[in-house]
Amino acid sequence: MRLALLALLARGPAHGYELKQDLEQLLGAAYPQPNVGQIYVTLGRLEKTGLIEGEDVEQSSRPNKKVYHLTDAGREALRAWYEETADEPRVRDEFFMKLALAPQTGLADQIALINRQRRQYLNTMRQLSKLAAAEDRDNRISHLLIEGAMLHLQADLDWLERCQEELEELQ
Amino acid sequence: MSESTAEVLRAEGLVKTHHGEGAPARAVRGVDLRVTRGEFVAITGPSGAGKSTLLHLLGGLQRPDAGSIWLDGECTDGYGEARWAVERRRRIGIVFQFFNLVSDLSVADNVELPALLAGVPPRKARAGREELLAELGLQGKERSMPGELSGGEQQRVALARALVNHPPLLLADEPAGSLDSRGTREVMRLLSRFHRRGQTILLVTHDARLASAADRVISFFDGRIADDAELDGGAPTRRAGTSGVLELRD
Numbered sequence: 001m002r003l004a005l006l007a008l009l010a011r012g013p014a015h016g017y018e019l020k021q022d023l024e025q026l027l028g029a030a031y032p033q034p035n036v037g038q039i040y041v042t043l044g045r046l047e048k049t050g051l052i053e054g055e056d057v058e059q060s061s062r063p064n065k066k067v068y069h070l071t072d073a074g075r076e077a078l079r080a081w082y083e084e085t086a087d088e089p090r091v092r093d094e095f096f097m098k099l100a101l102a103p104q105t106g107l108a109d110q111i112a113l114i115n116r117q118r119r120q121y122l123n124t125m126r127q128l129s130k131l132a133a134a135e136d137r138d139n140r141i142s143h144l145l146i147e148g149a150m151l152h153l154q155a156d157l158d159w160l161e162r163c164q165e166e167l168e169e170l171q
Numbered sequence: 172m173s174e175s176t177a178e179v180l181r182a183e184g185l186v187k188t189h190h191g192e193g194a195p196a197r198a199v200r201g202v203d204l205r206v207t208r209g210e211f212v213a214i215t216g217p218s219g220a221g222k223s224t225l226l227h228l229l230g231g232l233q234r235p236d237a238g239s240i241w242l243d244g245e246c247t248d249g250y251g252e253a254r255w256a257v258e259r260r261r262r263i264g265i266v267f268q269f270f271n272l273v274s275d276l277s278v279a280d281n282v283e284l285p286a287l288l289a290g291v292p293p294r295k296a297r298a299g300r301e302e303l304l305a306e307l308g309l310q311g312k313e314r315s316m317p318g319e320l321s322g323g324e325q326q327r328v329a330l331a332r333a334l335v336n337h338p339p340l341l342l343a344d345e346p347a348g349s350l351d352s353r354g355t356r357e358v359m360r361l362l363s364r365f366h367r368r369g370q371t372i373l374l375v376t377h378d379a380r381l382a383s384a385a386d387r388v389i390s391f392f393d394g395r396i397a398d399d400a401e402l403d404g405g406a407p408t409r410r411a412g413t414s415g416v417l418e419l420r421d
Contacts, residue, residue, distance in 0.1 A: 115398040118390060125383035126402045129359070147352075150380050157379040161217050164392060 013069040028142025180206040184238035198224035200394035211366040213374045213382035216391035226375045231255030260289045264333030264341045268348035270325040272317040279313040282331045303331040323354035343374045
């Protein structure tokens, strides 16, 4: 959230509610939207660390609104963010531990674990398909987000399949 | 509606072993399956698990070594090749990975042919073809030859051909297996649309994205059903699920 807000402010000054709307428009209905409270809290923190500055703007018959702009330090932080590459996605470690340790506990069957996990992934996959179907066709960014999530899930499902093939041979 | 009419397809104790070179391959090793009217069932599993063989048995394209199949409550044990060919025009529509269109017939003729073979009057066959091609976004392609179309378009023609006689059951064998990501989404959208209108579908695929269009997913391993799950697709109860996989963090 922090860096996303900085990135939105790189274009020019904006107030909290505008930033929320910009984010919603960009990412579409698929993305679980942050509430406006979260945005204000994050903006407050960014201001405290000197990455943005806020200016009160008077409004007739309404409370003042605070318009934020990026500071030089903020622009530098954003530049550094763009220079880094992102971390790789990780194997679902908790499930992997459950699976690896299941035989010695005598409490769970590995194949049954895999089947249950697969059901959950398939259900999520189905929800994602529905989201994709409901999303505005022209919102490419939103569709790419959903497709990315689906491809990750597909990889997890393929991996479950591999686990099942290997472990069924042992049984 | 009685239970037997609601059951479009039933299989019991299906076994099929392929005898090629080398050791016999036990492709299907004892499968029981029921598909009721209006269901959309996907069978997934690794390649070589026997899922395509299972679909071929269910469509009468291969004969099981043991076990029986019922179509609309009717036992098919006594069916010969000719009878199965008739049923594949009347009661079962099939789409394949490689479309299997007749390459020297036009799009229109490919779609009308099964209707004409089933004894539908030409005028009615033509009307059915026109309606389906329009539905599938293929207006203006009637006179094209299959080779002139993209893979996605050919698969849509194959879908029209499979559905022209309004079969109670549609079998689809890796229908997106030779399509790109866009073609895959298109096939998924169309299958979902026909399903919403009541079409019963049995889909075989290794692609979980395609399978997630179904409301029931059967996991097939080593010739057997390993799991048979209804997908509810409802809202996730925990933070995991959709919102978890979509959340972006910094």
